[in-house]
Amino acid sequence: MKAVKKVLVAALALAMAACVFSGCTRQTGLHADLTLMENESIDKSLPRDGRDGWYTVFVDDFDRETLNDSTAIGQLRNADGTPGETITTDIWTYSPHDVRWETQTGSADQTSYWCPEMVTLRDGKVEIKAYETQDHTCDSCPKNGRFSGGIETRKINEDGSSTQLFSQAYGYFEATVKFPDADGLWSAFWLQSVNQNNPSHQGLDGTEIDVYESAFQRNRTWMGHALLWDGYGSFAKVDDAILDTGKDLYDGYHTFALKWTPEYYVWYVDGVATWASMGGGVAKVPEFLRLTVEMDAGDGWGPHGQKIGKFDSNAQPVFYVEQVKVMQNLNYQQYILEDGQFPYNVQENG
Ligand SMILES: [Zn+2]
Secondary structure (H helix, E strand, C coil): CHHHHHHHHHHHHHHCCCCCCCCCCCCCCCECCCCCCCCCCCCCCCCCCCCCCEEEEEEECCCCCCCCCCCEEEEEECCCCCEEEEEEHHHCEECCCEEEECCCCCCHHHCEEECHHHEEEECCEEEEECEEECCCCCCCCCCCEEEECEEECEEECCCCCEEECCCECCEEEEEEEECCCCCCEEEEEEEECCCCCCCCCCCCCCCEEEEEECCCCCCCCEEEEEEEECCCCCCCEEEEEEEECCCCCCCCCEEEEEEECCCCEEEEECCEEEEEECHHHCCCCCEEEEEEEEECCCCCECHHHCECCCCCCCCCCEEEEEEEEEEEECCCHHHCCCHHHCCCCHHHCC
């Protein structure tokens, strides 16, 4: 049963998006429920290594030629605080070959794909390109289409099962990035669980956590954060916020972060807390990391109900990832649950 479930989850995971709002026909404006942010019991401070149980799991500067080169980048701690397994850069893989979005207009040129060849390491950064072409030269992809890619810490195996190269429940997750600055695409830093498509158990068994999605090229100071749980079908639930940060987030590098405690989530932009939520009841299981670029498939709509425009066939925007940092808190570890503690109820999957 478990093997069947894993295959199913992997197949569905390939077909799903960073946000169910894509294709939405209504523009969503600024909105954020700040009730929790204003609650004094919420700790909105940034974690500090060695304080209050916090420790650094890894800091990856991508200062190398290849995505992985077995460099030690950090060390896990055991529940008693003693040093545990060493983390190496082999935690990363390319987002797998996939049709990301079928064409919305019938024109094959507008179907968008993920392809590992769109990702390179250069000058200490991960570069993820995006382009439209009639001459894509990869054995697995068609020649025509829109191509982008991503990196993540969950590997899809040849038999369809998946392996989490790195996953963590709770802690602090931070990425320093430079957005691709063009119409018709968005970058995102998000966490996801292998249980994402299970419509039972609210978000406790896994919640898509969108630390950020750069869907606001037409409102360049805006930022969106989101939680999605109970699958992507008729049981799907969403909690999100769109905020005005007051600065052009497409200008230079910016740092986006999430603090995930057993009780709530807090989001940060450049070290400033922007939003907090308990949406879905807060996930209890380890989740993997994704840094991706997705492209419009002809309808001109992106996540958060945003009109992102059509991708310009002459554009070649690049998403730069400069650093990813993960921390954990010894006090949270006792609350971690395993995927197997949440049975998959197929009958509920309408
Ligand atoms: Zn390809």
